[in-house]
């Protein structure tokens with residue numbers, strides 16, 4: 234079966250697409266991306282994903298090149314499964330081969346790419362490792378420069394864990410590909426947004442659902458030590474939804490099972506994805 238995809242104005246199977254090697258995305262990771270979950274043919278929080286994509290583009294000074302609604306709509310229509318992910322990527326484009334290397338941007342036309350990806354079946358819960366956050370300081374940009382994320386994810390896999398929870402100066406920032414929540418002495422906490430955190434769309438939705446159900450939370454520092462002694466930990470992300478963490482490094486979280494607040498929020502989240 235072929236994979237529906239889009240490149241610079243053309244809708245074609247992924248298998249037929251190719252990018253020139255002088256594309257700055259290939260050479261320098263000079264680009265940004267988005268991953269949008271689609272439930273029963275409906276994009277979840279599309280406006281938030283597109284706002285974040287526009288913010289990422291503006292932050293690296295790439296002019297917004299495309300009609301996203303049209304591209305996302307056509308990729309969903311072409312998807313063999315109504316539950317899927319739509320991946321979008323924009324790079325600064327192909328630079329002339331005699332352009333000065335690296336030093337400055339060239340007068341390029343952005344490369345715009347999209348494809349459908351299978352949603353996959355997330356596990357019921359996961360284990361996490363912890364790791365120093367060695368990424369750059371502008372993590373609010375959803376950059377394709379993902380080397381440290383790849384290394385962190387690989388390290389988690391090698392330790393039979395599903396995520397690496399990152400920390401700077403003893404404070405949790407986020408997961409390698411997720412945002413982090415914990416219940417500390419009965420209060421839900423998640424690190425406040427800032428330059429070292431991606432403003433997760435699922436994080437925002439989780440906070441909205443908590444507010445709608447009258448559940449209090451705090452966006453504030455969460456130390457590594459606090460997280461280790463907490464009652465519940467969960468991750469949020471477009472591909473995982475609300476994902477309970479039942480073990481961090483070698484120690485169980487709470488009694489090592491999915492906690493009641495996590496279960497409750499996951500129920501609200503699933504209902505939202507099905508009914509909007």
Ligand SMILES: Cc1ncc(COP(=O)(O)O)c(C=O)c1O
Nearest residue numbers: 410411412431433434435470471
């Ligand atoms: C570093 C990072 N933080 C958080 C998230 C979660 O963001 P979202 O909920 O928008 O998928 C992701 C998703 O890929 C991520 O890569």
